[in-house]
Amino acid sequence: MKSKRRLQTTFDIISIGYELLDGRILNTNAKWLAEQISGLGGKVCRIIAVGDEVGEISSVIKDSFRRKIDWVITTGGLGPTYDDVTLQGVAKAVGRKLVLNKRALEMVRKKYLELFEKGIVDSPELTPHRMKMAMLPRGAKPLENEVGSAPGVLLKFKKTRIVCLPGVPNELENIFEKRVKPLLERSVKKIHTADRWLLIKGVPESTLAPKIDDVRSRFPTVYIKSHPRREEGESIINLYMRIIAQNPRICRETLDKVEKIITELAEELGGVVSRLEGAPR
Template sequence: MKESVTVEIFIIGNEILNGEIQDTNTYWLSKEITAMGGHVSRGTVLRDDLDCIATELRAAMDRGARVIFTSGGLGPTADDLTLAAVAKCVRKELRLDTKAQQMIKESYDALFDKGILAQGGLTPAREKMAWLPQDSIPLYNSVGTAPCSLLHAEQAVFISLPGIPKELKGIFNSSLQPFLQETFRGGISVMHTITVCCNDESLLEPVLTRVVPAHPDVYIKSLATMPGETPELDITLTAVGSDRASLVSLIGLALQDLTKGFSDLGFVCRNKYTKGFDQL
């Protein structure tokens, strides 16, 4: 029997321990990880204390955790210390990541264009979110502004997610899926995300109900929002296996069925994000 991947979860924020906000992320992450076959051995809540966070993360590594999730502390303010703590834990420097920087700029520009913010672009505070531990991989946040950070260090992998549940779930169900599928289910993975110009997931359900069972080897996930909350919805397609070309083909066929179905209903689709296609 394949040994389960050991996971620890760290929820970071004074607001949790002060009783201002209830932690729902531990419950949700534990449920999702367990469903994929992972073993959550411990969940911990910590204050915004650089040395404390770094010490506890190192202790998780010493206990043999293979995947270490953090939630919270990725924002633009001085008390958002999670990435600095991860860097200290693994003895790496924080470095400005240009891909993360571009992701953040595009997110703020989009919010400005929609009239949600009075200013787009980067500021020193916003750019702070692009300073990641050396060798980290930034993962796109389709819901908010702070990218996820993924870092391989020694025997462990650190996944630093935003604390806002909606953002955490959005990243987990989209840009983090290739890593999750490879780690917990084995093999290699490819992913493609499309954006559909529709603000009501129920209108897309007839197509999803038909296409999902027709492509059982492709994990198809719609990132639902409240009806009318945004003018668009994202849908991710992920496939896991041993042959990348075959996986790309599987996703291509499912994508063709989805886009045709949405088009027949009058909805416009556009490509948003891919992972693994450029390695063919």
């Protein structure tokens, strides 16, 4: 039996660092990346946070391979310290050794020479800890980091591409926008999306829910999510609808049908329905 063809290019975001797991740091990198990927038409399937452990990193990457994810993006763990072990985890997942990458080493050398000339570091020497940032899985390509010292990394394993980015937000964003985004713009499947918000007053969510379930079964390509609240004792629902398709006309016509059906169902239940211009505040 053939697997169902995916309409969208799929992504897993793997955020690495104990500071994320114990609540010291808010995972703003994952949010930013998810926004960028979604804006390009990609689908983020999972956002996962793991600690600085080679086995944990390898395990979640292997799970992405098992699920045939198109792109895996890791954040954090590329620096010179003992607990920067992301590339060790990647190497274990793909079954390759870490090797000294000449291009990555040159990037690190130039960066520390620049930092030395600015008086930021005492020496431009390529110490073992600095050279560690140029040890990449065999076959990987370094991605220039214009802001910090650790290069990003690009690697292909079977049909999955792996991108490793630093955890420092401005470094991550620089490498993504300059080195990764152009690749994604060429490889992410071209799709069209459309969404709408409806404001429904006077119908409890529990009363409307069975009706929405029926609509979803008739239109499985449309994502429908209700956001209920109460104001002065009245039930209010902000209803979000979103569709993804290869044809913009299909998006528009399908949402028109779904909006009409939901409006009629809500009005039959005594509700008042209006369309919102953009997301509610």
